[in-house]
Amino acid sequence: MIIGTGIDLVDIPRFERTVARTPRLMQRLFAPAEQRLRLPSLAARYAAKEALIKALGGSDGVHWTEIEVASEDSGRPYFVLTGSTAAVIAERGITTMHLSLSHDAGLAIAYVVAEHVETPTEGAP
Numbered sequence: 193m194i195i196g197t198g199i200d201l202v203d204i205p206r207f208e209r210t211v212a213r214t215p216r217l218m219q220r221l222f223a224p225a226e227q228r229l230r231l232p233s234l235a236a237r238y239a240a241k242e243a244l245i246k247a248l249g250g251s252d253g254v255h256w257t258e259i260e261v262a263s264e265d266s267g268r269p270y271f272v273l274t275g276s277t278a279a280v281i282a283e284r285g286i287t288t289m290h291l292s293l294s295h296d297a298g299l300a301i302a303y304v305v306a307e308h309v310e311t312p313t314e315g316a317p
Contacts, residue, residue: 195286195306198246200239202300207235223260223272232300236293237261239302244271244289247306253280261291269293281306 208231211217218227226237241259245251258277263269269291273281281289290305 193308193310195284195308196247196249197306198243198248198304200242200246200302202235202239202242204232204235204295204298204300207231207238207300219257221256223257225262226260232295235300236295236302239300240269240271240291240293240304243291243302243304244306247289247304248280248284253277261293 211231211234221238221241222234226234229237240261241256244259245254248254253276255275255277258273258275260272260274261269262272271289271291284306285308286306287309288307290307292303294301
């Protein structure tokens, strides 16, 4: 069952100007492993975090640095959640989150689907 969906679009040049103007945003928005990435990739990760918040229906209990976007060897992105953010996800019954990212032509986009996948014993009488 789908719990929520979220999508976000980021203007990469605007994002770069904002980070240049306010360098402390890097520490406020991104986990340490993310901070080493190039700005277009960070813009996509920012979009992913915004899309996740939209899929959740709000940001109560969610903290930016507790949402890390990592990548499998294949390049497939996924969320690494910690702290109260992980607790919020669990409390809402979300068992699976699907994430898609892209950036091109000065734009970064992210799409998130938050889902509850029943285990075989959940649906049993």
